[in-house]
Amino acid sequence: RxxxxxxxxxxxxxxxxxxxxxxxxxxxxxxxxxxxxxxxxxxxxxxxxxxxxxxxxxxxxxxxxxxxxxxxxxxxxxxxxxxxxxxxxxxxxxxxxxxxxxxxSVKHYSVLVGKAINYINSNLENNLSVSEIANQLYVSPTYLSRAFKKETGFLIIEYINKLKIKHATFLLRDTALPIQDIGRIIGINDVNYFSRLFKRYMSQTPTQYRKIFN
CATH class of the missing domain: 1.20.272 (Zinc Finger, Delta Prime; domain 3)
Incomplete structure (x- = not known):
């Protein structure tokens, strides 16, 4: 029950x-x-x-x-x-x-945006682009971007980054993996860019975030 x-x-x-x-x-x-x-x-x-x-x-x-x-x-x-x-x-x-x-969750989105979210979730470890996602869905990048922003409130790249950083927080808290390896796992090979992006969303660097949980 x-x-x-x-x-x-x-x-x-x-x-x-x-x-x-x-x-x-x-x-x-x-x-x-x-x-x-x-x-x-x-x-x-x-x-x-x-x-x-x-x-x-x-x-x-x-x-x-x-x-x-x-x-x-x-x-x-x-x-x-x-x-x-x-x-x-x-x-x-x-x-x-x-x-x-x-x-x-994709259930409350249109078929197109739901498919885009599914593709992002399934390929989070890759360096995703709007053009790549649009090509997979057989629509123009402009059309996909407009529909995605209207339904989710996010630009596609912003949504991708948000999801990557959330996954990174799990890895920082619960593993001892080097920060550059965590960046690679979420599809960001440049460790300096990963640190800057993480700080943009979390207001602290990956190293600072990890220290809180250690």
Missing amino acids: WDKKLIHCVSSGSKVNSVKILDKIFDLYFIDEESYNIRKYQNKLIYYNTLLLDLLIEKDFGNLYATGLFQRYMDKIEGARFIRDIKNIFYDMIMDYCFAISEF
């Missing part, structure tokens, strides 16, 4: 309603503070993480973003040692999946 309610709330991108359901789940199922039961709580989170991955797949998210988010939380779950860790991970997981749904 509560599983379905939580997934329904996340599927709408509602953080407020998702947290309300999450609090209920905590009260009902996460009450044992003893660390020797940590495995059963880890298994519960793996179950929820899998349900949420299925939700992203159902909504046509690209493989890099969906599987990256899923694997990020699998690693966090396996590293949990105490019930407080489990609760913090569960909360962060719900927030990140809500963000993904609210920011990048």
Whole structure:
């Protein structure tokens, strides 16, 4: 019952309603503070993480973003040692999946813009251009740009950069990968440009951002 309610709330991108359901789940199922039961709580989170991955797949998210988010939380779950860790991970997981749904869902867009978003999500590791995306969709770059801006409120390149930087924050927080490698993973080979772009969106450099979580 509560599983379905939580997934329904996340599927709408509602953080407020998702947290309300999450609090209920905590009260009902996460009450044992003893660390020797940590495995059963880890298994519960793996179950929820899998349900949420299925939700992203159902909504046509690209493989890099969906599987990256899923694997990020699998690693966090396996590293949990105490019930407080489990609760913090569960909360962060719900927030990140809500963000993904609210920011990048394609269901409420036109077919053209939805396809453009799908292509971006599926090719995030590449150095994408408006012309390349338009060619894949058999429309002119000008027409695609106009439709994309009208429906999303973003220029295509701005949308791509926003998604790349969001994925980069995951990698900075949860891996020890060098910053230049993280840039390459999201399709930005110039580490100086990556740092400038990251600072534009996050108001701090990748190095400064990483220090906060270390």
